[in-house]
Amino acid sequence: MRAVGxxxxxxxxxxxxxxxxxxxxxxxxxxxRVAAATVNPTDIGLRSGNSAAQLAExxxxxxxxxxxxxxxxxxxxxxxxxxxxxxxxxxxxQRTGRGAQSEFIVVPATSVARIPANATLVEAATIxxxxxxxxxxxxxxxxxxxxxxxxxxxxxAVGSYAVALGNEAGLNVIAVASAGDRDTVIxxxxxxxxxxxxxxxxxxxxxxxxxxxxxxxxxxxxxxVLGAVRDGGKLAAVRLFSGETERGITIVQVRVSEYAENxxxxxxxxxxxxAGRLPLRVxxxxxxxxxxxxxxxxxxxxxxxxxLITF
Numbered sequence: 001m002r003a004v005g006x007x008x009x010x011x012x013x014x015x016x017x018x019x020x021x022x023x024x025x026x027x028x029x030x031x032x033r034v035a036a037a038t039v040n041p042t043d044i045g046l047r048s049g050n051s052a053a054q055l056a057e058x059x060x061x062x063x064x065x066x067x068x069x070x071x072x073x074x075x076x077x078x079x080x081x082x083x084x085x086x087x088x089x090x091x092x093x094q095r096t097g098r099g100a101q102s103e104f105i106v107v108p109a110t111s112v113a114r115i116p117a118n119a120t121l122v123e124a125a126t127i128x129x130x131x132x133x134x135x136x137x138x139x140x141x142x143x144x145x146x147x148x149x150x151x152x153x154x155x156x157a158v159g160s161y162a163v164a165l166g167n168e169a170g171l172n173v174i175a176v177a178s179a180g181d182r183d184t185v186i187x188x189x190x191x192x193x194x195x196x197x198x199x200x201x202x203x204x205x206x207x208x209x210x211x212x213x214x215x216x217x218x219x220x221x222x223x224x225v226l227g228a229v230r231d232g233g234k235l236a237a238v239r240l241f242s243g244e245t246e247r248g249i250t251i252v253q254v255r256v257s258e259y260a261e262n263x264x265x266x267x268x269x270x271x272x273x274x275a276g277r278l279p280l281r282v283x284x285x286x287x288x289x290x291x292x293x294x295x296x297x298x299x300x301x302x303x304x305x306x307x308l309i310t311f
Contacts, residue, residue, distance in 0.1 A: 003102030004291040004309060005061030009049030012292035012299075018061045023098070023106040025076035030109050032070040032089060035121035036285065037100035039294045039307040040129060040157075041239075042066055047295065051094055058097030065100030065309070066091050066256070069115055069125035079109040086121060087112040090128035090266065092257050101291065101309045111260055113267040116274035123280040124270070126157075126306040131269040131278070132259040134161040134216070137236040138169060140252040141214045145170030148212040150204060150228055153219030154190065155181035157306060158238055162216045163188040164278050174212060176200060176219070181304075188279060201227035281305035 005018030025031045043064035045051060055062055069088040072081050081087070089112040093099030115124035143149060149166045153159035154175035166173040167189025175190035182193045194203050201224070204212060211230030216238070223243035229235055231247040241251050259265055272278040283305030286294040294307045 001103040002288055002311070003061070003063045003098075004065070004288050005063055006047050007061045009047065009052060012047070012295045015047060015292045015295065016061075017288050017291075020061065020063070020098075020102070022104050025074050025079070025106045027077045028079060028109055029076040029106050030072050030079050030081050030087075030112060031074040031104055031106045032068065032087065032112070033073045034068045034070040034100065034103055034105055034311050036070075036125040036308045036310045037065040037068040037102075038125055038129065039064075039286075039291070039298055039309060040066055041298070042129075043099070043101075044295055044299060046093060046099070054094040055097055060097070062093065062097045063099040063102050064093060065102075066093065067125055067128040068100035068105060069121040070105075071121075072112075073104070076109075081109055081112065086115050086124075088115050088124040088128050088266070088270065090132060090256070090260050092260050094257075101288065103311050108261050110263040111266075113263060113270050116270050116280075118274060119280055122282055122285060122308055122310065124273075125308055126280055126282065127269050127273060127278070128266055129256055130157045130161050131165075132262065132265060133158055133238060133254055133256040134165050135262075135265050135269065136256060136259045137162065137216050137238065137252070137254045138165055140254065141216075141234050141236055143169070143171055143214055146172065147214065148172045148174065148208055150174045150176065150212045150215040150225070151190075152176045152196070152200075152215065152217050152221050152225060154185040154188070155304060156218055159216075159218035160185070160188050160279050160281070162218055163190050164272075166216075167191075168272065168277060174204065174207065184304075200225070204228035283307055285310045
């Protein structure tokens with residue numbers, strides 16, 4: 001089968017289309033014929049060598065990709081799914097060296113959920129990774145309805161879901177994004193909009209003098225966001241947090257791999273998308289041969305919606 005592969009770590013030019021064996025599902029697993037797989041910052045990290053230690057005992061080529069959608073074409077013993085089911089799936093490439101960007105993938109049956117009834121497979125592929133990342137963040141933050149949640153990077157892939165799911169949880173969501181994204185993030189469910197910039201802390205404190213209850217730092221600003229959080233509040237970091245905390249603020253490190261087999265959570269995300277309460281945004285699709293171009297576009301920043309590899 002064809003896959004986007006990495007045999008040598010480096011720049012985008014190391015990505016190539018490779019031929020690898022079609023995987024077979026074991027007990028409790030399913031195989032998907034992949035229609036689309038997203039391109040994420042984690043894929044750039046895999047390609048550049050950030051996961052080299054985790055992949056050291058795996059056989060190259062390594063395949064990037066953490067989420068996909070497609071059709072089940074084989075099932076292992078004990079799987080509740082049926083051949084022909086259209087599903088979305090989350091994948092953890094570091095576990096096997098094989099991620100989502102290939103014609104076929106094998107995943108645990110608990111890592112898939114049916115796609116939203118009104119979504120294409122391409123659209124459905126955009127849900128699992130960022131949806132489960134935000135679900136995990138909100139579960140770790142454990143905020144009560146009415147609490148204030150600051151979301152940086154609110155127009156991006158993680159941020160838009162943080163706004164939408166925060167709104168679903170009854171939170172007072174303060175969305176931080178560029179001025180041109182104001183209407184977009186308000187449409188996601190933000191209660192208040194703040195333009196990103198060096199005065200973020202001052203602007204947030206003008207609204208909430210004691211500070212917000214928590215923040216999801218989807219823009220990966222890091223320690224400077226702490227100034228907007230109240231004493232004893234919380235900050236959810238979607239990448240490794242660098243620096244020290246202050247004023248008793250708890251840093252919760254969000255690892256989506258911890259929810260990689262949380263099928264009920266993934267299914268709930270699909271049902272929200274089906275109801276029109278979770279945005280499905282596709283910016284562009286690329287064939288496997290243009291995977292390097294897709295990663296370059298993502299690295300350039302400013303993408304609104306998701307980039308996907310299609311098969």
